[in-house]
């Protein structure tokens with residue numbers, strides 16, 4: 478069973494975040510329902526700070542969480558490569574934790 482939360486990408490409005498471009502388009506993350514379902518356990522996405530938006534500035538969903546603002550089954554150990562930021566030095570998602578900031582176990 479998953480948990481339903483308010484879609485962070487459209488803030489529950491069900492409309493596309495960039496509605497200036499396409500006023501009638503539905504949010505691609507929640508398909509216009511305003512909620513998204515997350516598998517337990519989940520953690521807030523550190524890459525987009527839970528916003529679901531791509532922090533790199535592109536008008537797309539966060540490449541780590543897919544716009545849900547949270548990541549499921551990430552593991553509980555803070556990634557020792559990016560120290561939990563989810564970012565590599567070039568600003569792209571950390572290759573070890575895939576941008577979630579957490580690992581099942583850390584490689585020394």
Ligand SMILES: [Zn+2]
Nearest residue numbers: 484487504507
């Ligand atoms: Zn949405």
Ligand SMILES: [Zn+2]
Nearest residue numbers: 522525539542
């Ligand atoms: Zn994210």
Ligand SMILES: [Zn+2]
Nearest residue numbers: 556559571574
């Ligand atoms: Zn990492």
